Amino acid sequence: MLFLGVVTSSGQNAANPFELQPRIPEEPVDSTEAVAVSKNPFDIVSVKLSDQSARRPGLYFPKSKVKVMTAKEKETNYRRFLFVAILSMFIILTLIVTIFRILIEKIWKAFLNDNLLNQLHREQSSGLAVAYLMLYLLFFINGGLFAFLATRFFGVSISSANLYSLLLCMGGIAGFFIMKHFVLWLLGFVFPVGKEVDAYQFTIMVFNIVLGLFLVPVVLFAAYAPPNLTSIAIWGAIGLLGLTYLFLALRGLFIGNRFIAGNKFHFLLYLCTVEIAPLLLIYKLAVTQGIN
Numbered sequence: 001m002l003f004l005g006v007v008t009s010s011g012q013n014a015a016n017p018f019e020l021q022p023r024i025p026e027e028p029v030d031s032t033e034a035v036a037v038s039k040n041p042f043d044i045v046s047v048k049l050s051d052q053s054a055r056r057p058g059l060y061f062p063k064s065k066v067k068v069m070t071a072k073e074k075e076t077n078y079r080r081f082l083f084v085a086i087l088s089m090f091i092i093l094t095l096i097v098t099i100f101r102i103l104i105e106k107i108w109k110a111f112l113n114d115n116l117l118n119q120l121h122r123e124q125s126s127g128l129a130v131a132y133l134m135l136y137l138l139f140f141i142n143g144g145l146f147a148f149l150a151t152r153f154f155g156v157s158i159s160s161a162n163l164y165s166l167l168l169c170m171g172g173i174a175g176f177f178i179m180k181h182f183v184l185w186l187l188g189f190v191f192p193v194g195k196e197v198d199a200y201q202f203t204i205m206v207f208n209i210v211l212g213l214f215l216v217p218v219v220l221f222a223a224y225a226p227p228n229l230t231s232i233a234i235w236g237a238i239g240l241l242g243l244t245y246l247f248l249a250l251r252g253l254f255i256g257n258r259f260i261a262g263n264k265f266h267f268l269l270y271l272c273t274v275e276i277a278p279l280l281l282i283y284k285l286a287v288t289q290g291i292n
Contacts, residue, residue, distance in 0.1 A: 081162040082223055089141055093216060096138055100131050104213070107135070111210045114251065121202045136205060139212030140177075144170030145219045146237060153222070153234050176278060177208065183274055193256070200255050207248045214240065249275070 110117040147169035188197030222233040
């Protein structure tokens with residue numbers, strides 16, 4: 001009996017040869033970690049992984065890294081985007097000039113001569129409406145490109161994405177003139193000045209079409225000229241735009257001169273509401289964005 005007890009005791013203390021030992025030794029668990037243990041095998045047990053256990057093979061969760069672009073990479077992306085945008089503009093310009101070359105010549109002559117402008121207005125038909133809209137679209141594109149370059153030159157940040165900034169510039173210019181045409185149409189519909197308002201709207205369209213063509217070399221020069229000449233191109237274009245719209249205002253005065261003498265208050269109200277207030281609003285937004 002004593003012999004059997006000794007054998008039994010030594011057999012219980014010996015290691016089991018059929019027991020599987022882990023190849024990787026278990027690491028001590030931090031006492032601060034809380035492990036929820038449940039006797040139910042279908043319960044979901046939540047375990048907080050420590051830094052030590054997170055480094056075990058098979059339990060490593062890499063953190064997502066956000067790549068920060070350097071100033072050189074941003075400038076390279078900007079130059080590539082600008083090249084594609086200007087190339088697309090030249091393709092559209094080539095198609096429009098090829099198709100509507102004769103109409104562009106008439107518009108240029110009407111821009112310089114008031115009588116030819118009235119004649120071109122009388123010759124306008126529904127068939128030419130699409131042609132005028134296509135030429136007007138070119139003005140929105142070139143005006144947006146110039147605004148995009150000007151905002152970058154003056155340090156006004158619109159958006160971190162180049163495409164979104166360009167679309168906002170084009171959409172802002174298009175929205176401004178579309179709203180202006182709508183207000184003029186509403187005035188002509190409400191008051192007995194429909195004929196004069198229609199002539200003034202056509203004059204605005206003609207002047208903007210000519211400006212759209214003028215802005216082609218300006219955009220090209222402002223985009224690829226040396227830095228010391230870029231400021232000359234930007235400020236020269238701003239001066240050209242100011243003189244052109246001053247010329248447009250004089251044409252508008254000639255069109256509505258018979259209403260100005262008897263309706264001075266209404267004329268000043270229109271001038272402040274439709275002509276001056278939107279420009280001051282745009283200037284305020286540009287200054288605010290520049291400060292921010």
